[in-house]
Each structure stands twice: as structure tokens, then as C-alpha cells.
Amino acid sequence: xxxxxxxxxxxxxxxxxxxxxxxxxxxxxxxxxxxxxxxxxxxxxxxxxxxxxxxxxxxxxxxxxxxxxxxxxxxxxxxxxxxxxxxxxxxxxxxxxxxxxxxxxxxxxxxxxxxxxxxxxxxxxxxxxxxxxxxxxxxxxxxxxxxxxxxxxxxxxxxxxxxxxxxxxxxxx
Numbered sequence: 001x002x003x004x005x006x007x008x009x010x011x012x013x014x015x016x017x018x019x020x021x022x023x024x025x026x027x028x029x030x031x032x033x034x035x036x037x038x039x040x041x042x043x044x045x046x047x048x049x050x051x052x053x054x055x056x057x058x059x060x061x062x063x064x065x066x067x068x069x070x071x072x073x074x075x076x077x078x079x080x081x082x083x084x085x086x087x088x089x090x091x092x093x094x095x096x097x098x099x100x101x102x103x104x105x106x107x108x109x110x111x112x113x114x115x116x117x118x119x120x121x122x123x124x125x126x127x128x129x130x131x132x133x134x135x136x137x138x139x140x141x142x143x144x145x146x147x148x149x150x151x152x153x154x155x156x157x158x159x160x161x162x163x164x165x166x167x168x169x170x171x172x173x
Contacts, residue, residue, distance in 0.1 A: 001093035004062065004100045007040045015048060027051060030169070035059045035126070035151065039105065042134075046108040054165055055117045057151050060109075060130040066101035072125070106137050114138035116168045118161050120149025 011031075019026045030052040033041025038058025045053050065071040069078040074092050076085040078101060081094040117138075119131040128145070135143035144164050149157040 001095055003093070003095045003098070004036075004040065004043070004103065005095075006099075007036065008043050011040055011044050012048070015044065030054065032056070032165070033058060036062065039103075042105060042109055042112060042114065043103070045112040045114075050112070052168075053112060053114045053116075054168065055114055055131070055134070056153075056161060057119050057123055057126055057149075058117065058131060058134065059126050060105050060134055061126050062100045063103040063105055066097040069097075071097055071100070106133060109134050109138050112138055114141040116142050116144060116164065118144045118146060118164055120146045120151070120153065120157065122148055123151045125151035 015029065018024050018029070027049070028051050029049075031041040031045060031050050032054040033039070034056040036059045038055040039060055039062050041050075041053060041055065042058065042060070044050065062071065067078055069076050073089050074085060074087045074097065076094075076097060078097070081097055085092055085094050085097070114134060117131045117135055119126075119128050121128055131143055135141045144161075146153065146157050146160055153161055
């Protein structure tokens, strides 16, 4: 079953595989993480040498949500997760909120270079304050705010985000 821990392990396995390829310069790895993938990418970047990190509306709220007992569609007592997890739409294991609630994400972010964070100012799932705080504590970070964008971008917003990412990567070369 999916959890922050399993997502992190999966990404570490991908990095290990890519690093084993003789034609990859592992000192130039770039991670792009979106939503929960942004949280996972931050955790991996804090553990491994990742040269550049691009975050799209990163769900850095997940640890706080797990501590509150309310994660999107999941409701539970954070002091008794095993006995109380409820969700109408999907089946979730208690492992998911358990793996999230003790993460101290900003302690991890202080260890990384989050080069660009792109977040919409109309995101109702992840408050932009999380990206603002990440931008403040990460090394060499730049926050780009997309006006009117929510959690997930429409076609126009995606094109704008892609342009920001392309400019970032071009400046990196």
C-alpha cells in the first residue's frame, strides 16, 4: 500500500538505477516533484545529492494534515489511526498517515537547494504559505507564483509553468 515511506523508497530505487548507468552524470541529477511528489522529492533530496530540485505545488502540508487527522478524503483520530481511518472514495491503509505525521519537513528542506517552487495563488488543497515557508528555509530557492492557479494547472497555467522550468534549466546549463 502507498505511503510516504514507500513513495520515498521507490524514488530512491529509481535514483539508484539511474546512477548505475554508465552514461549518466549523477552529479547533475534534477528532480521534479508535483504535489505529494514534491514532498517526497524534498525528503529524497535531503538524503541524497540532488543537484537541482523543481517543485510544483508541493504538498508540504501532508505532515500537518496527518497530525490533525484529516488528509483530503481520509478522516481519522491521529492518536488511534488504526481504529478510526475512514474514507468514502478510496481504501487507505493506516500506514499512509502514520508515515507522514512525524515528518519534520522544514528540517529536511533546510538541508536542500530547492531551486524553483511553482505554486498557484488559488490552491485550495495546499495553502501557498507552505511553499512560502519552504522558499524561506531552502538554500538558493526561488518561488514563482501563478496567478489564479489551483492545485494542478490548466493548459495555460501548465504552459506558463513549463516556460519557467525551461528558463530555469536553460540558466542551469
